[in-house]
Amino acid sequence: xxxxxxxxxxxxxxxxxxxxxxxxxxxxxxxxxxxxxxxxxxxxxxxxxxxxxxxxxxxxxxxxxxxxxxxxxxxxxxxxxxxxxxxxxxxxxxxxxxxxxxxxxxxxxxxxxxxxxxxxxxxxxxxxxxxxxxxxxxxxxxxxxxxxxxxxxxxxxxxxxxxxxxxxxxxxxxxxxxxxxxxxxxxxxxxxxxxxxxxxxxxxxxxxxxxxxxxxxxxxxxxxxxxxxxxxxxxxxxxxxxxxxxxxxxxxxxxxxxxxxxxxxxxxxxxxxxxxxxxxxxxxxxxxxxx
Numbered sequence: 001x002x003x004x005x006x007x008x009x010x011x012x013x014x015x016x017x018x019x020x021x022x023x024x025x026x027x028x029x030x031x032x033x034x035x036x037x038x039x040x041x042x043x044x045x046x047x048x049x050x051x052x053x054x055x056x057x058x059x060x061x062x063x064x065x066x067x068x069x070x071x072x073x074x075x076x077x078x079x080x081x082x083x084x085x086x087x088x089x090x091x092x093x094x095x096x097x098x099x100x101x102x103x104x105x106x107x108x109x110x111x112x113x114x115x116x117x118x119x120x121x122x123x124x125x126x127x128x129x130x131x132x133x134x135x136x137x138x139x140x141x142x143x144x145x146x147x148x149x150x151x152x153x154x155x156x157x158x159x160x161x162x163x164x165x166x167x168x169x170x171x172x173x174x175x176x177x178x179x180x181x182x183x184x185x186x187x188x189x190x191x192x193x194x195x196x197x198x199x200x201x202x203x204x205x206x207x208x209x210x211x212x213x214x215x216x217x218x219x220x221x222x223x224x225x226x227x228x229x230x231x232x233x234x235x236x237x238x239x240x241x242x243x244x245x246x247x248x249x250x251x252x253x254x255x256x257x258x259x260x261x262x263x264x265x266x267x268x269x270x271x272x273x274x275x276x277x278x279x280x281x282x283x284x285x286x287x288x289x290x291x
């Protein structure tokens with residue numbers, strides 16, 4: 001496959017690939033190798049309908065179901081959009097929009113779930129006239145660059161993750177909704193080792209609210225310091241969306257965030273997450289049970 005870099009440390013654009021035609025034997029092995037190596041993949045000028053989008057995701061693994069089977073047995077697409085089900089655009093102070101604003105915090109998807117995400121496949125359907133970019137930072141590159149004094153604090157840490165924690169940073173009211181409180185807190189080790197490449201990535205998110213063994217304020221300060229280091233100037237790739245763009249990234253080693261746009265304009269991205277499995281290194285991320 002022909003590739004061009006997106007950032008000096010991570011990410012490539014892959015050219016001349018029709019994602020709707022990719023199969024387990026034709027195309028996917030090379031894409032998966034690029035995913036393991038480069039962490040972030042961009043494909044332009046794609047025509048992925050929901051069926052093709054879901055089929056592509058299934059090649060990576062089980063498609064995440066945040067409805068806890070309430071939506072039925074088949075995986076469903078998630079629309080990251082300010083257009084509501086009644087087809088109106090949500091105003092800026094609506095809970096729907098506030099939830100989208102919470103995605104503008106640096107985060108990793110699904111760290112609050114009992115089985116977190118391996119990957120996200122995000123496709124642009126409708127883009128705004130300005131703004132609405134998505135920014136990315138590699139936590140593998142961050143770990144490689146991190147001073148030993150900070151590594152020593154994080155190396156054996158266990159982070160606690162809660163969906164409502166990130167939402168409370170935007171709106172206390174939003175954080176009380178059942179959508180954000182229905183999962184119990186999750187504990188994950190701070191480093192996720194890629195079983196293919198052997199590289200460690202810092203596994204952290206805006207959902208992280210505590211560090212085992214540290215007082216609350218000290219734990220939150222460490223979380224904030226690590227995210228700030230991983231997203232410092234020069235480490236971030238900013239993606240300006242075009243219709244037909246598809247981004248695939250490795251949730252084990254990538255922080256991302258959305259950027260604001262004029263909320264009187266529609267911005268719609270189609271998203272699915274793929275659930276991580278033990279073969280992806282998940283079995284090594286669970287901390288040992290407390291004695």
